[in-house]
Amino acid sequence: MKTFKNYIDGKWVSSSSHRTFESINPATESVLGKFQLSNAKDTKAAIKAAWRAYKRWRLVPAPKRGELLLEVSRLLKKNKKRLGRLVTQEMGKVLAEGLGDVQEAIDMFELMAGEGRRLYGVTTPSELPEKFCMTVREPIGVLGLISPWNFPFAIPAWKIAPALIAGNTVVFKPASYTPLCATRLFELFDEAGIPAGVANLVTGSGREVGETIVTSNVRGISFTGSREVGLSIKQKAGLKRISLELGGKNPIIVMDDADLDLALDGCIWGAFGTTGQRCTATSRIIVHEKIYEEFLDMLVKRTRKLRLGDGLKPRTDVGPIVSKKQLESIKKDVELAKKEAKLVIGGKPTKINGKGFFFKPTIFTGVTPKMYIAQKEVFGPVVAIMRVKSLKQAVDWANSTGYGLSSAIYTNSVNNAFTAVRAIEAGLTYVNSSTIGSEVHLPFGGVKDTGSTREGGIGAIEEFTETKTVYFDYSGKLQKAQIDID
Numbered sequence: 001m002k003t004f005k006n007y008i009d010g011k012w013v014s015s016s017s018h019r020t021f022e023s024i025n026p027a028t029e030s031v032l033g034k035f036q037l038s039n040a041k042d043t044k045a046a047i048k049a050a051w052r053a054y055k056r057w058r059l060v061p062a063p064k065r066g067e068l069l070l071e072v073s074r075l076l077k078k079n080k081k082r083l084g085r086l087v088t089q090e091m092g093k094v095l096a097e098g099l100g101d102v103q104e105a106i107d108m109f110e111l112m113a114g115e116g117r118r119l120y121g122v123t124t125p126s127e128l129p130e131k132f133c134m135t136v137r138e139p140i141g142v143l144g145l146i147s148p149w150n151f152p153f154a155i156p157a158w159k160i161a162p163a164l165i166a167g168n169t170v171v172f173k174p175a176s177y178t179p180l181c182a183t184r185l186f187e188l189f190d191e192a193g194i195p196a197g198v199a200n201l202v203t204g205s206g207r208e209v210g211e212t213i214v215t216s217n218v219r220g221i222s223f224t225g226s227r228e229v230g231l232s233i234k235q236k237a238g239l240k241r242i243s244l245e246l247g248g249k250n251p252i253i254v255m256d257d258a259d260l261d262l263a264l265d266g267c268i269w270g271a272f273g274t275t276g277q278r279c280t281a282t283s284r285i286i287v288h289e290k291i292y293e294e295f296l297d298m299l300v301k302r303t304r305k306l307r308l309g310d311g312l313k314p315r316t317d318v319g320p321i322v323s324k325k326q327l328e329s330i331k332k333d334v335e336l337a338k339k340e341a342k343l344v345i346g347g348k349p350t351k352i353n354g355k356g357f358f359f360k361p362t363i364f365t366g367v368t369p370k371m372y373i374a375q376k377e378v379f380g381p382v383v384a385i386m387r388v389k390s391l392k393q394a395v396d397w398a399n400s401t402g403y404g405l406s407s408a409i410y411t412n413s414v415n416n417a418f419t420a421v422r423a424i425e426a427g428l429t430y431v432n433s434s435t436i437g438s439e440v441h442l443p444f445g446g447v448k449d450t451g452s453t454r455e456g457g458i459g460a461i462e463e464f465t466e467t468k469t470v471y472f473d474y475s476g477k478l479q480k481a482q483i484d485i486d
């Protein structure tokens, strides 16, 4: 069994804890490798290395930094098949999605490489003569990046690529369920020639590594994960820059004028793609009463046909849950949901060939906004169906959770579509398409308890830079703003 190491200051090093943890394939329960169970000392060493590297990296011209990111993108592309399979083996999603995960990382590194020749600021006129005003983008410093397991290449890429192009250096803690994907990504950084200390990898627990990152001298933190952890980061991080993306309870509204076959495809993909383990997964389907019975029937029939299995097998539609612990948590949520709503299909864990952490695609009906299953982010293949009388009620119910990440409406009416786009409280609204599938060059993030920051594309540049406002007075005399007005 191979033991993998941390990557600190350009070197592969063991933790001073001398302890390791295992990464497990959730479909077969086989062990993929051992990883450093790092401690506060390792984490602090990584932060120190990042600060040392920052002094130089921030001065490297951004287009030069971009060349290195382009090389990372090229290497990811070259290794896409191998890495896509690894995503499936370590995290469980089906192979097409594993490959998609890597593709999202390829796209993000490529996009951010180009950003090296933009990083736009603004110039504006001054209220005074012979004075010039502009803004420039500057790096923040060392950033602590903490990512979830559901997109083991894409989400690290969303965070690391924009952080680096802007001249920051980073300490990255991957999710403990997907350390091998993170290690492979850092091997490519090494191969691409990213300078020592610019990007550091520390594997280990949130309690030890995450906590140290949050409470030590990094200047910014980016975290994608649960609302509970996000809240505790906010409480502990003091005045550091914080970017949080904390989940969703994402609705699809299906109106009576929708193309029902199209809506069905979108609901199945949104609810059961990635086995429901996306922040953007469709977890509520809000259906107009006029087509309710017909659409529910279609939904249940299609769900029944979904084939569970190892994501590497071409016939598999739905892969396993990432871990036993996560499976237990879904089971618990489903038990609580059963007390209020009607279970029409699924609701149980299962095994394939006696192995794996599988959960049957699950549908609840009769769900109303205050119920547990209408509020709780399950992070599994569980969807709540709600029946409504009008668009107004559909939007009110869509907005009746603490979260506000993604949303969608299926309708053939332009008026319904625009009304919903304006009224739904969410960072993303899709019209006639599912709640999942954001593209790398657009901002991504939510409102309300999801957190209000934006990563992805132009959003990420805002998130990972400071803006400096620069005034140049070339009049040769003291000019006073707001005072020398004539």
Ligand code: UN1
Residues within 6 Å of the ligand: 150, 151, 224, 277, 278, 279, 280, 281, 435, 436, 437, 438, 439
């Ligand atoms: C997440 O689940 O945290 O839009 C992110 C999507 C993906 C990203 C999901 N591109 O579903």
